[in-house]
Amino acid sequence: MSLALKGVPIHFGPFLVTSQVFHLTPLTFALVNLKPILPGHVLVSPRRRVPRVSELTAAETSDLFLTVRRVGRMVERVYGASSLNIAVQDGVDAGQSVAHVHTHIIPRKKADLDYRGGTDAVYEMLDGEEGDLGKFHESHCADLAEERPEQNGDGRRTRFPAVDNEERKPRSLEEMEAEAEMLAKEMEKEPLD
Amino acid sequence: MSLALKGVPIHFGPFLVTSQVFHLTPLTFALVNLKPILPGHVLVSPRRRVPRVSELTAAETSDLFLTVRRVGRMVERVYGASSLNIAVQDGVDAGQSVAHVHTHIIPRKKADLDYRGGTDAVYEMLDGEEGDLGKFHESHCADLAEERPEQNGDGRRTRFPAVDNEERKPRSLEEMEAEAEMLAKEMEKEPLD
Numbered sequence: 001m002s003l004a005l006k007g008v009p010i011h012f013g014p015f016l017v018t019s020q021v022f023h024l025t026p027l028t029f030a031l032v033n034l035k036p037i038l039p040g041h042v043l044v045s046p047r048r049r050v051p052r053v054s055e056l057t058a059a060e061t062s063d064l065f066l067t068v069r070r071v072g073r074m075v076e077r078v079y080g081a082s083s084l085n086i087a088v089q090d091g092v093d094a095g096q097s098v099a100h101v102h103t104h105i106i107p108r109k110k111a112d113l114d115y116r117g118g119t120d121a122v123y124e125m126l127d128g129e130e131g132d133l134g135k136f137h138e139s140h141c142a143d144l145a146e147e148r149p150e151q152n153g154d155g156r157r158t159r160f161p162a163v164d165n166e167e168r169k170p171r172s173l174e175e176m177e178a179e180a181e182m183l184a185k186e187m188e189k190e191p192l193d
Numbered sequence: 194m195s196l197a198l199k200g201v202p203i204h205f206g207p208f209l210v211t212s213q214v215f216h217l218t219p220l221t222f223a224l225v226n227l228k229p230i231l232p233g234h235v236l237v238s239p240r241r242r243v244p245r246v247s248e249l250t251a252a253e254t255s256d257l258f259l260t261v262r263r264v265g266r267m268v269e270r271v272y273g274a275s276s277l278n279i280a281v282q283d284g285v286d287a288g289q290s291v292a293h294v295h296t297h298i299i300p301r302k303k304a305d306l307d308y309r310g311g312t313d314a315v316y317e318m319l320d321g322e323e324g325d326l327g328k329f330h331e332s333h334c335a336d337l338a339e340e341r342p343e344q345n346g347d348g349r350r351t352r353f354p355a356v357d358n359e360e361r362k363p364r365s366l367e368e369m370e371a372e373a374e375m376l377a378k379e380m381e382k383e384p385l386d
Contacts, residue, residue, distance in 0.1 A: 053279065054266045058259055058386055065258035066251055072283070073247045083284025086246065090265070091276025093301040095312045108286040119288045123316030193251050 012045060013098040020176050022183035023071060027063040030071045032179045034170050037125040040079035040107040042183070044068050051099040053090050064103065072105050074190050078183070081107030085122055205238060206291040213369050215376035216264060220256040223264045225372045227363050230318040233272035233300040235376070237261050244292040246283050257296065265298050267383050271376070274300030278315050 010018045010029050022042075023030040030044045044067050046060045056064065072084045085106040089095040106122055113121040203211045203222050215235075216223040223237045237260050239253045249257065265277050278299040282288040299315055306314040 053262050053277070054269070056262065061259055061262050062255040066254055069246050069249065069254050076247070081286075083282075083286035083289070084246070085287045086281040086283050088279040089276075090279055091301065093274075093276035093303050093305070093312070094278045094299075094315075096276070106287075108284065110286045112286070119286070120316060120319075122287075123313060123319075126313075126316075 010047070011049060011100075012043070012102070013049065013100040015098075019173065020180050022180040023067070023187045025063055025067055027060050028067040030067060030183075032176050032183065034176065037122065038106055038108070038112060040075040040081065040105075042071060042075060042105050043102045044071055044105060045100060045102045049100045051091065051096070051101065053088060053101055056101065064101070068103050068105060070190055070192075071187070074183070074186050075105060075107050078186050079107045081109050083108040085126075087123075087126065203240070204242060204293075205236070205295070206242065206293040208291075212366065213373050215373040216260070216380045218256055218260055220253050221260040223260060223376075225369050225376065227369065230315060231299055231301070231305060233268040233274065233298075235264060235268060235298050236295045237264055237298060238293060238295045242293045244284065244289070244294065246281060246294055249294065257294070261296050261298060263383055263385075264380070267376070267379050268298060268300050271379050272300045274302050276301040278319075280316075280319065 008018070008024070009016060010021045010024070010031075012031060017031050020031040021029050022032060027047055028044060029047055030042055033041050033043065036042075044064060046056055046064050048056075048060065050056060053061070068086060072086065075081070076084055085104065085108060087104045087106075088101065089097075090101070092099075104126060106126070108119070108122070113119060116125070201211075201217070202209060203214045203217070203224075205224060210224050213224040214222050215225060220240055221237060222240055223235055226234050226236065229235075237257060239249055239257050241249075241253065243249060246254070261279060265279065268274070269277060278297065278301060280297045280299075281294065282290075283294070285292075297319060299319070301312075301315070306312060309318070
């Protein structure tokens with residue numbers, strides 16, 4: 001992260017997430033998660049808060065996915081993974097919970113979710129994780145809670161609860177900040193292109 | 194699709210898919226599916242056959258996702274949807290079956306998968322669909338079947354079978370070509386940016 005950009009307040013949807021951000025470009029930021037569904041699960045978002053990919057400018061779209069590519073390489077290396085799930089829930093009816101475009105990047109290893117039923121168990125877990133993000137901010141950022149966007153009103157999102165919601169502990173802000181600092185240093189090792 | 198590019202043979206992994214392609218740029222193509230898991234489920238791929246997003250050039254990455262944005266707008270309009278699932282299984286250990294980068298775009302409507310268990314049922318269905326793609330080409334392109342890349346050797350992909358594998362009929366080549374022609378015309382209505 002360039003010094004010039006350090007300390008700029010970064011919002012993810014209505015939430016102030018500055019200290020969870022480990023990479024920043026003029027148009028894009030990357031942040032760590034409260035409850036990564038696997039180690040190194042991070043999010044990449046445009047700095048401008050729009051809900052849909054179709055609302056991004058061409059420059060924002062290019063920068064977002066060039067950043068996804070670069071952050072993906074980094075987390076795959078740092079977490080010793082061999083593949084990545086890259087997913088955008090683009091709109092409420094696709095499962096989006098925070099109305100701000102965000103790309104999930106989830107490092108994967110061979111057979112890492114066999115104990116959960118197989119490779120694609122990641123998607124059910126993904127669904128639970130997004131809800132958690134809002135819960136975190138309700139407890140850590142009480143003053144912002146009232147701005148929290150509604151979940152799908154009909155409760156559809158609760159039909160695929162992450163089966164391990166009870167097992168995975170929310171991480172502390174300190175833990176997330178330490179990971180963000182580590183990842184910011186690791187980003188500096190990544191080639192620009 | 195520009196006339197200059199029409200008739201250029203397009204490969205998806207080892208498979209010749211020219212007649213399923215409805216949009217072509219110098220670096221990217223978009224094609225219809227054998228067994229769309231929902232109406233308008235299409236794939237967008239780089240023309241150069243590489244398995245991983247990290248192997249794409251910056252120009253290929255930008256063009257791929259600008260095309261995803263544009264094709265996404267089109268299928269959302271044409272199929273009367275309100276959201277999109279956008280997903281890349283980037284590498285074998287993330288569930289990739291054809292070793293050629295491809296982005297799934299799946300138009301979504303409110304409550305469209307409630308009868309299957311909820312919004313995120315799409316991911317289990319996605320897993321089944323990819324296997325189907327290979328099966329199609331084995332039966333329709335017998336001469337290419339020997340080139341078909343291996344599924345994950347340990348059979349992990351079979352643990353989340355699409356529950357409707359038996360219900361969804363593979364479409365005929367004629368049906369796919371008709372849809373590709375229709376979508377090619379619809380793409381011409383989309384603004385370039």
